[in-house]
Amino acid sequence: MSLPFVDVSPFLKKGTPHSPAKDASAKSLFDACHDVGFFYLKGHGIPKETCDLVLDTVRQWMLTATDEEKFIIARKDAGVGDGDGARGYQKIGENVTLGKSDFHEAIDLYAIHPSAPPSAPYQPLHGPNLWPNPSFSDVFTCYIDQILLLGAALMRCMAVALSLPEDHFEPFITPSFWVCRAIGYPPLTPEAMKANPGGVGCGAHSDYGCWTFLLTDETRGALKVEGKDGEWVDANPVEGCYVVNVGDMLMQWTNGLFKSTVHQVVHLGSNYRVSVPVFFEPSWDAKISPLESCIAKTGGKALYGGVTYGEYLLGKVAGNFYTEKK
Numbered sequence: 516m517s518l519p520f521v522d523v524s525p526f527l528k529k530g531t532p533h534s535p536a537k538d539a540s541a542k543s544l545f546d547a548c549h550d551v552g553f554f555y556l557k558g559h560g561i562p563k564e565t566c567d568l569v570l571d572t573v574r575q576w577m578l579t580a581t582d583e584e585k586f587i588i589a590r591k592d593a594g595v596g597d598g599d600g601a602r603g604y605q606k607i608g609e610n611v612t613l614g615k616s617d618f619h620e621a622i623d624l625y626a627i628h629p630s631a632p633p634s635a636p637y638q639p640l641h642g643p644n645l646w647p648n649p650s651f652s653d654v655f656t657c658y659i660d661q662i663l664l665l666g667a668a669l670m671r672c673m674a675v676a677l678s679l680p681e682d683h684f685e686p687f688i689t690p691s692f693w694v695c696r697a698i699g700y701p702p703l704t705p706e707a708m709k710a711n712p713g714g715v716g717c718g719a720h721s722d723y724g725c726w727t728f729l730l731t732d733e734t735r736g737a738l739k740v741e742g743k744d745g746e747w748v749d750a751n752p753v754e755g756c757y758v759v760n761v762g763d764m765l766m767q768w769t770n771g772l773f774k775s776t777v778h779q780v781v782h783l784g785s786n787y788r789v790s791v792p793v794f795f796e797p798s799w800d801a802k803i804s805p806l807e808s809c810i811a812k813t814g815g816k817a818l819y820g821g822v823t824y825g826e827y828l829l830g831k832v833a834g835n836f837y838t839e840k841k
């Protein structure tokens with residue numbers, strides 16, 4: 516199995532008339548999402564220099580920040596200092612998947628909550644992002660703005676793929692409650708290998724939102740996608756493309772028509788690998804339930820109940836971290 520390609524370029528400019536190019540693009544999106552749930556997205560219009568700057572910014576900070584600098588922006592439980600239980604730096608092993616620690620460090624960033632208070636204490640997910648420094652914040656804020664436009668374009672493409680009006684999803688995603696992770700996977704030293712025998716940088720999981728736009732450095736053989744027969748397929752980086760995948764929320768929204776596929780990161784190389792997934796999500800208050808047109812195409816019965824996206828997210832984030840109490 517190799518991952519299919521989807522060209523989103525016909526949808527980048529909002530308000531353009533329907534065209535055969537749009538139909539072709541929407542059909543390739545439908546096939547990719549129905550079949551594998553993972554694809555290479557081309558024609559996205561985000562310059563290579565922007566992507567390189569994002570990756571370099573993460574690498575530079577992860578490799579040069581002192582323990583104290585990392586501690587200052589460490590993720591804290593909600594209500595503790597500037598913590599909201601989700602945002603901030605996580606040291607190696609703090610993130611867990613299926614009860615096992617992941618061998619990576621990361622800074623987690625989220626959209627600002629629509630009713631975020633001006634100062635601490637913060638309820639879960641209601642805090643400010645904990646930025647390492649102003650230039651990191653500038654680079655990421657500008658980058659995420661571009662991904663949000665791309666996410667909206669992909670939603671227009673998805674609407675056409677599902678025979679809906681092109682702007683059908685706009686009210687649900689405006690504004691998107693996006694999530695972004697700046698991740699570093701250190702090389703596995705012999706000692707690290709002993710503590711983490713499988714070398715699992717990020718355990719097998721599916722993503723919980725809508726679309727994941729994954730930017731990675733040039734490391735090959737690290738990201739693995741579960742194929743239909745349970746085999747692991749490498750999703751190596753392709754120059755000029757994002758690796759994009761369907762998350763659980765989109766699977767529910769399409770009543771299972773689009774697949775949210777399990778993947779993992781096993782980085783056994785001797786380099787420090789950097790990746791930056793941006794998770795494009797509905798608005799905090801968006802009510803998501805299976806689309807009628809998708810129910811009709813999948814046997815006529817809704818397979819999922821409805822959720823409010825923010826509540827659903829709160830439940831997911833609560834299970835992400837290793838705490839001493841567990």
Ligand SMILES: O=C(O)CCC(=O)C(=O)O
Pocket residue numbers: 696698717722729731738778780790791792
């Ligand atoms: O680092 C990667 O390539 C993928 C990370 C990932 O799957 C995630 O953060 O959900």
Ligand SMILES: [Fe+2]
Pocket residue numbers: 720721722727778
């Ligand atoms: Fe993932």
